[in-house]
Amino acid sequence: MSSATSTSRRILYWGGGLLAVVLILGGIGWGMGWIGGEDPGLSIETERAERRTVTQVVTAFGRAQPEVEVTISPDVSGEIVALPVQEGDAVQKGDLLARLKPDDYQAQLDRQRAQVSQQKAALAERRADSVQTRRTYQRKQKLYDKGVISESEFQDAESAYRQAVARLQSARYQVESAKASLQDAREQLEKTRLYAPMSGTVSKLEVEVGERVVGTAQRAGTEMMNIAQLDRMEMEVDVNENDVVNVESRDTASIEIDAYPERTFQGAVTEIANSARIENQGSQQQVTNFPVTIRVLGDPNAATASTRESGGISRPEVPAREMGGPVLRPGMSGSVEIQTETVDNAVAVPIQAVTVRDFNEVRSGTSSDSSGAKASRGEDLRKVVFVAEADTARMVEVTTGIADDTHMEIRAGLDEGARVITGPYEAVSQDLAPGTKVQMPSEEDEGSEQVVAASQ
Structure with missing residues (x-):
C-alpha cells in the first residue's frame, strides 16, 4: 500500500514539473511571436506628401x-586744446571736430612771411644790379665796335652782365620757393583745425583734451574718432x-x-x-x-540720433x-x-523621410555589413523614400530639390498624398528595405501627432 502511494506521488511530481516547463516554454514562445499569431511588423511613423512653398535658407x-564710416586722424602733430564733440553727437559736413595748439605752426607761418619779404628784397637788389650791368655792357659794346677798348675788356663786361641776369633769375626762384613755403606753413596752421568731412554721427571718440596726437606725416597717425552714417x-x-x-x-x-x-x-x-x-x-x-x-x-x-537744437555742433555751449x-x-x-x-506649390516631404540606399545591395539582397562584397562591386547610392502601403514598405527613388528647415522638395518620383515613412530615424536610415513588413499608426493617431508637433 505504501509502495503504491509513493509511486502516485512521483507521478504527480513529474507531471506537475512537466506541466510547468510546458507553460514556461509556451509563455516564451508567445512573447517572442513563435506561438499565437504573426509578426505585426516594424512600428513606424508616417506623414503625407503635400504641396507647399519651400524656401531654401542659408544661416x-x-x-x-x-x-560708410570715416576715421579721423590729424595731418599734423600737436596738443588737443579744443574738442567740441562727444561720442554720439550728430555733426554736419564742415563742423569743427577738434583744434590743436597752433603756436608752433603760427610761428612757422610768421617766419615764412619774413622769408618771403627777405627774398623779395633780394630780388629787387638783383634787379637793380642787372639794370646797371646791362647799361655797362651796352656802353662797352659801342666802344668796342669803335675800337676804343680791347676785346678782353668787352668780354669782361659781357660776362658780368650775364652773371647779373643769372642772379636775377635765381632771386626770382627764391621768391617763388619762399611763397611756396609760406603757403605750406599756412596750410599746416589750418590743419590744426579738424572739420567733419561728411554729415553723420561720432560713432567712436578715442581722445581727450590735453592729449598729444601724431599727424599722418609720421606713419599712420593717431586715430582720434570715427564718423559714421548710422542711417x-x-x-x-x-x-x-x-x-x-x-x-x-x-x-x-x-x-x-x-x-x-x-x-x-x-x-x-x-x-x-x-x-x-x-x-x-x-x-x-x-x-x-x-x-x-x-x-x-x-x-x-x-529719429533716434542725438541732435542739438541749432543743428550740428555750431553752438558747442548748448x-x-x-x-x-x-x-x-x-x-x-x-x-x-x-x-x-523659393519654390511655390512644390511636392514636399519631411526632411527625415529622405534617405540613401545602395542599389547594388538592394538588387543582390545583401546587407550593408558585408564590406568585402560591397568593396568588390562598388556603390550605387541614390536618394529614396519609403512609402507605406497597407502593411508593407515600398522603396521609391526620388529626385530632390531645395529644402527648408523642415521639408524637402521632391521634383520627381513621388506624387502628392503618398504616405511616406518618417520615423523612427534608425528604421528609415538603416532597417527599412523593399517589402519590409510595417505596422502603421491609424490616420487619427497620425493627425494628432502632427497637430502636437505643429503646436510645439
Whole structure:
C-alpha cells in the first residue's frame, strides 16, 4: 500500500514539473511571436506628401557696421586744446571736430612771411644790379665796335652782365620757393583745425583734451574718432564655403540682432567676397568662410540720433538734447537668414523621410555589413523614400530639390498624398528595405501627432 502511494506521488511530481516547463516554454514562445499569431511588423511613423512653398535658407552670423564710416586722424602733430564733440553727437559736413595748439605752426607761418619779404628784397637788389650791368655792357659794346677798348675788356663786361641776369633769375626762384613755403606753413596752421568731412554721427571718440596726437606725416597717425552714417547700416557675416555657392547678389534676408530678439530687420545681399577667411589653416579644425555683406533696408535708426537744437555742433555751449540712442549700433552681433531660392506649390516631404540606399545591395539582397562584397562591386547610392502601403514598405527613388528647415522638395518620383515613412530615424536610415513588413499608426493617431508637433 505504501509502495503504491509513493509511486502516485512521483507521478504527480513529474507531471506537475512537466506541466510547468510546458507553460514556461509556451509563455516564451508567445512573447517572442513563435506561438499565437504573426509578426505585426516594424512600428513606424508616417506623414503625407503635400504641396507647399519651400524656401531654401542659408544661416550665418556676423556683426553690424555702418556702410560708410570715416576715421579721423590729424595731418599734423600737436596738443588737443579744443574738442567740441562727444561720442554720439550728430555733426554736419564742415563742423569743427577738434583744434590743436597752433603756436608752433603760427610761428612757422610768421617766419615764412619774413622769408618771403627777405627774398623779395633780394630780388629787387638783383634787379637793380642787372639794370646797371646791362647799361655797362651796352656802353662797352659801342666802344668796342669803335675800337676804343680791347676785346678782353668787352668780354669782361659781357660776362658780368650775364652773371647779373643769372642772379636775377635765381632771386626770382627764391621768391617763388619762399611763397611756396609760406603757403605750406599756412596750410599746416589750418590743419590744426579738424572739420567733419561728411554729415553723420561720432560713432567712436578715442581722445581727450590735453592729449598729444601724431599727424599722418609720421606713419599712420593717431586715430582720434570715427564718423559714421548710422542711417545706412549693414551686416557682415561669414558664410561657409558649402553654402556661399547658393548665395547671389540681391538675395533677400531676415536679420535678427541679439540685443533685440523681438524685432526682425529686412536686408538684401550687396557684396560677396571672392577671397576666403580661413581659420585654423592646416589643422583638422580648418574652417573656410566667405564674408558676405547684407544691407539693412530702410533706416533702422530713424529719429533716434542725438541732435542739438541749432543743428550740428555750431553752438558747442548748448548741451545736446538727447532723443534716444541708435537702435542698431556698430558692432552688435546677430544672425542672418538669407533666402536663396523659393519654390511655390512644390511636392514636399519631411526632411527625415529622405534617405540613401545602395542599389547594388538592394538588387543582390545583401546587407550593408558585408564590406568585402560591397568593396568588390562598388556603390550605387541614390536618394529614396519609403512609402507605406497597407502593411508593407515600398522603396521609391526620388529626385530632390531645395529644402527648408523642415521639408524637402521632391521634383520627381513621388506624387502628392503618398504616405511616406518618417520615423523612427534608425528604421528609415538603416532597417527599412523593399517589402519590409510595417505596422502603421491609424490616420487619427497620425493627425494628432502632427497637430502636437505643429503646436510645439
